[in-house]
Each structure stands twice: as structure tokens, then as C-alpha cells.
Amino acid sequence: MNTRHLVIAVAVALLMGALSLAFGRFGAYMVNAVAIAGIGALSLNLLIGYGGQISFAQGALLGVGAYTAGNISNAGGDGLLAILGAGVMGAIISALIGIPALRLRGLYFAIATLAAQAILEYLFKILDPITNGVSGLVIRPTTILGIPMTSDRSLVVPSLVILVIVWVAVSRLMRIDLGRSFLVLRESEIVAKGMGIDVAHAKILAFFASGFIAGLAGALAGFANRLASPEAFTLDLSADYIAMIIIGGLGTWTGPLIGAAFVVLLPEAIQRVGEAAGLSDILSPLRELAFGLLIILFLIFEPRGLTALLSRLKPRSLAVPAPGAVPATGESLPP
Amino acid sequence: MSLVAREVTIRFGGVIAVERMALEVSPGEIVGLIGPNGAGKTTFINCVSGTYRPHTGTVRWLGDELLGLSPSTLLRKGVARTFQNVASLHDLTVLDIAKLGASARKDRQSGGHLLDFFRSDSALERELLEQILEPLELADVAHKPIQTLSYGRRKAVDLARALAAYPQLLLLDEPVAGLTSHEGMAMAGVVRNVRDRLGCAVIMVEHKMDVVMSTCDRIVVMAAGSKIFEGLPAEVQADPEVRRVYLGEP
């Protein structure tokens, strides 16, 4: 167990918990949104940032989680069971999406995931008995371990607990054989194969693990919105998650959370500024433009994202580095 | 003979890269595989290690057919290889790579990955440091990402990965190419020690003749995809045909 990562994850969760208490209902809403996006971004970073498998279907996978959790909870199942069920369902569907990756590579596979996203969106619309079609599935307030989840404030607790568990689990995963084989896979499939890594096995497990985490995020999103609808889990959502992990820093441990916070909070900030300046009509389309620009800039100048930027700022802001301090090298996998 | 390769042939389009190649190695023996550029040495290693599937031929190891098995299956059977050109893998440390090599020794089911989450690997870490990284002079950089190492060091890491699998058949593709002569001699020494300790069969492709002469028990010369000569190091050096084809003498 990497104690440093555990300490950081718990500290961040406590800080987020404190923020949610300090800023009332809106604070709880935003913290919950960041936590859920953070879990979703961790799932996509596992797949793309560590495993090197580009996917545009993560939005729909969250949808799978939301619908699964909604149905289990509405049928009277405990919220925890619903969340775990969503994880399992997410993992299974994700592994199915990953099957073409055994044949297709890079761009070709990415296009196959676009198709998977479209198919899942279509299924959300037509599988009436479980999805309630275009109008969406209303999810009644759930109870987790007997505690009713009536507001964002109560949901913040399970969201933050799951965030910590997932965050630490990803850290651990990257220190066992499976995680190490993901990293080789990302660099080169040919090298991985030559090194005796079972490439097909590793790929499917990357999709499975990523899908499980996406399912958890989807379940929490469903509970927070009290609704699972086709419009909520479109390609736009997939694109948001890709933006998060690129802006935060692909293949880094802190990146997904930093990126999630950035992508969730930026539109709020833009809107606030717009309202204050009386320019909201002009500024709100800025969000898309800003994301697009940021992604391009990061890809060109800092592929390791905000994480690398922040860690480069560190030594300068601390005028005198602590004795024996290691120079910051981007939050990748520390040895 | 525990490795017996016969009639191994593979073509790429019109190019016959390896043609009716034959080679035998016994446990504890180091066989040098030499020949001019493009002779098919790497391709032959690729066939034995499961990277390529030859069109015809057999490669038997202790009586089992190896052709058709995947590199991962072969690695678990004790067939490990190194690469002529080593990749620089982001983020992974020297120890990470050694552990990946050692993972071939764990014969586990899919669920085993879940157990790994809760298992400490500090015992394995110590073993790898002492048994593998120390002799290769890699212990001091064990926690460094391999991309920060020199080319020679990265070749040593690649060898460490293969050795960590405790192979029975070790296939080395130009292990000392690009290394300083000091590094090269150290690497050759490690190969001999490992052979002595594990009693494994070794095929070593190499251009550096001093290393080949001092390390190998027997030498096979390849040209244009086929074996053209086989013998003791001294015999190979004395053979006029080999000198003409390989050493470039008239």
C-alpha cells in the first residue's frame, strides 16, 4: 500500500467534505459533482492514460451505471448494492466494448468506441422497460446502508468514500503486475507481446476495471440527478471526460481529479463572471471554446497536464527547498 | 538435445528471411548465432520465441512443439528472450521491468490479479535486487525510470527482465551491441554465470567476435536464412568459407 497516496486521498476528501459543509446546498452540489466526475475521470485515465486504449464511450458507460443503479434502487435494493451492481454491469459492458480492441488499434479502435457510444445511446432510448425511453428513468431517493440519501449533502459522503477507495485502488493497481503490463501496453503492443505479456488478457482486464469504476460514477450521478436519461450520457459527456484527463494530465495519479475539478468548476466560474458583467449570453458558449483551446494547448505544450504544471510551480513557490527534497518530476508513478 | 529446430522457414512477401534453418542446443550450453546483417538471425529468434509463426518447420523443446504457442505461453514454459533494440518505456522503473519478467514464474489464474492487490512483493523485490540487478550493476538505479538510463544500461535491464523469469531456454539478440567493451564483457560474464547457476540453454546472437569467442561453447553461422557452418569457436574462426561470407575476406 502506498501510504503517501492514501494520506493525500483522505486529506483531499476531508477538504472536499469541509467545503461542502462550508458552502451550503450549492457547495454540497458542486463537491458531489466534482467527486463523481473525479471517479469517472479516474476510470477513463486508467483506460487511456495507463492502458493506452482510446475510448469515446465512457459517457455511455456512466449511463449504464446510472440505469443499473436506478433500477436496483427503485426495486427496493439498498443503494450500496445498486452502486456495486452498476459497477459490475459497467465492467461487463466495458469489456464487450473492448473486444474490438483485440483486433483494432489506435484510431480504428477509437472509431469503434464511437459506434459503441451511439449504440448504447440508442439502447437507452428504446429499451423502455428498463430505461423508460426518451423521457428517462426517474430514480427515487435511495437509502445507503439504511441511511436515506435525500440531498446532495447526504450523497457527498458515499461519493467521497468511493472516490478515496477508487483513487487508492488505482494507485495500488499500478504497482502490481497487471498495472505494470498496462503501462507496457500503452507504449507498444509489440513490445508487450514480445515481453511475454498476454496482450488480449491485459486489454480486456483494463476495460473491465475501467468499466467497473465508470459504473460506480454513473450510479452516483444517477442518484444525484434523481434521473437517468439519454441526454445525460451522450458523446458530449465522453468528450468532457477526455478533456478532464488531458487537462489534468494523462497517465498521472492526481491528474484525473484536478482535471475533473477544473472541467466542472470552469463553466460555473465563467457563468459567475458573465452574470457579474452582464455578459452571460456571450460568455456561456465560451465553455466549449475554452475546453477545445485548452486541450490543444495542453497536448502541444504540456501533455502531462495541470499536474505537471503544478509540480513545476512547486519548487519556485517554496523559495528554499526542504533539505533532501527530491526535484518534482510530474506526478507519474513514483517508484 | 533439448532444443531441436528443424526446417524452419519463413517468408515476408517475396523475401525468404529464414530458409530450412536447423539448430540444436543442450541445457547448460551457450550457442553463438552469427552471420552478416540480414542473415535472418533475429527472425529465427522471433520464430522460436513465438513472435513470428514460421510457414514450415518444427521447434521442439524437451520433446514439446513450441511453434504455434504465444510468447506469453512460451515464457511460462521457460523460454525467455531479449531484444536487439530496446524500447524506452515511460514511467516504468528498472525494478518494475524485472518484476514483469518475474511474473512469468507465477502460474496464476485471472483472479490472481485481485490477490496481488493485497500481497506484498517486498520478498520478490529483495530477491530480484540480490540475484539479478546486483550482478548486472543495476541495483543502484533499481528505482529509476528506465528512460533516464543510457542505452547500455537499458540493454542490461532487458536482460534482467529475461533472467528474472528464471528461464530454461534463453534467447539473446545482440546483448552487447551498442555497449562499451567494459559493459559488454560484464554482460557476457553475467550470461555465463546465469548459465552455470540455472543450467539453462542459451542462444546468443552477436556480432562482437571477441564476446562470441570467449562466451560460446559452440557457434552456428547463418547466411541468407540458412545455417552454413557449425563448430567450435576455433573451427569457425579457421574456416575459409565463414571468413569469406562473414568476416569479409576474399
Ligand SMILES: Nc1ncnc2c1ncn2[C@@H]1O[C@H](COP(=O)(O)OP(=O)(O)OP(=O)(O)O)[C@@H](O)[C@H]1O
Ligand atoms: N517483419 C518483417 N517484414 C518483412 N521483412 C522482414 C521482417 N522481418 C525480417 N525481415 C527480413 O528478413 C531478413 C532477415 O532479417 P533479420 O532481422 O532476421 O536479420 P538479422 O540477421 O537479425 O540481421 P542484423 O544482424 O542486421 O540484426 C531481412 O531481409 C529483413 O528485411
Ligand SMILES: [Mg+2]
Ligand atoms: Mg537482428
